[in-house]
Amino acid sequence: MIGWGVVGAGWVARDFVLPAIAAARDAHLVGVHDRDPAALHGITPTFERLEDLLAAPGLDAVYVATPNHAHAPVVQAVAAAGVPVLCEKPLANDVPTAKEMVAATAGLLAGTAFDQRFHPAHEAIAAMVAHGELGVVTTVRIVYGCWLPPDWASPVGRRSAAGLDPEARRRDNWRVDPARAGGGAMIDLAPHGIDLTGRILGEDLVDLVALTATRVHDYADPAADDTAVLAGRTASGTLLSHHVSFSTADPLPRRRLEVVGTRAQLVAEDTLGQDPGGTLTRIDAVTGAAAPVPFDTGAGPFIRQLAAFGAAVRAVAPWPYPLDRDLALHALLMEAACP
Numbered sequence: 001m002i003g004w005g006v007v008g009a010g011w012v013a014r015d016f017v018l019p020a021i022a023a024a025r026d027a028h029l030v031g032v033h034d035r036d037p038a039a040l041h042g043i044t045p046t047f048e049r050l051e052d053l054l055a056a057p058g059l060d061a062v063y064v065a066t067p068n069h070a071h072a073p074v075v076q077a078v079a080a081a082g083v084p085v086l087c088e089k090p091l092a093n094d095v096p097t098a099k100e101m102v103a104a105t106a107g108l109l110a111g112t113a114f115d116q117r118f119h120p121a122h123e124a125i126a127a128m129v130a131h132g133e134l135g136v137v138t139t140v141r142i143v144y145g146c147w148l149p150p151d152w153a154s155p156v157g158r159r160s161a162a163g164l165d166p167e168a169r170r171r172d173n174w175r176v177d178p179a180r181a182g183g184g185a186m187i188d189l190a191p192h193g194i195d196l197t198g199r200i201l202g203e204d205l206v207d208l209v210a211l212t213a214t215r216v217h218d219y220a221d222p223a224a225d226d227t228a229v230l231a232g233r234t235a236s237g238t239l240l241s242h243h244v245s246f247s248t249a250d251p252l253p254r255r256r257l258e259v260v261g262t263r264a265q266l267v268a269e270d271t272l273g274q275d276p277g278g279t280l281t282r283i284d285a286v287t288g289a290a291a292p293v294p295f296d297t298g299a300g301p302f303i304r305q306l307a308a309f310g311a312a313v314r315a316v317a318p319w320p321y322p323l324d325r326d327l328a329l330h331a332l333l334m335e336a337a338c339p
Contacts, residue, residue, distance in 0.1 A: 006018065006063045007032075007063070007065065062074075063306075069180040086111050089191045111312075115301040118302075121293075122199065126199055134266065142196070146189075184223070184246060186337055210231075216247035226247040228245075
């Protein structure tokens, strides 16, 4: 059993990380810490001080789910305690801080939490690409959007909010505060697509350019974009076309992944995001026939991610995503955001 600590008690932790730990056969919760005591309402066990969590008996790993600007001090403290750490994406709100985090974790098991690496549909796509079933892969196309207006306040646990008092139920919209997030829609959503492209193809992007705009939402800081289009290229020449958005109404189609090859094209719909399910379709390049590709629609990416990191903690299997690689992709994205 892996004893997990969680730092940051926002909706990602409450809706996905904590349920994944509770559902895992090989994990249990040691405790949760948040700088805001109100955010801990309804959670047990909790620690008011980070140092007390890090000293708790049975702690084997820590999941960092704080806002982007607050990742570094937590990761550095966890690393100083010698505890393996899995930190939410992106690593930090800027590149220099991310470099400091990587340096602080040298020699320690550490990773970035990109749960979509572990979605069964995306794992199926990666396997088909690796086996040559698509022929020469020419392009990856990703659309990933949501609706995030200025007055949106992230619920502290959308699925577990019933037991929370009103003050604990909602928190501020830090994702559109560039000082804390590092940007807007592009910095929040595009890291998933950039990481996932490398996971699918078996090679990462080496070139990336981007255009951003704020067309719909009147954010307090004009540096926070609500839509972006990115274009990338791997060393072998496969191209990425990636659209991210905070201005796509939720009822619209907004989560689609296409992998185009000379023998076939794969289309995944509603697989991007934190939840299990969605669909995966193979379209034959000769006949045009479309056929569903089976995958485990009940397996959540968060629980699979925790299991993979837990296996690395137990030294049963290596963690296949070194932090240096994540840093390189983070730097590529941040440079594209500020040409």
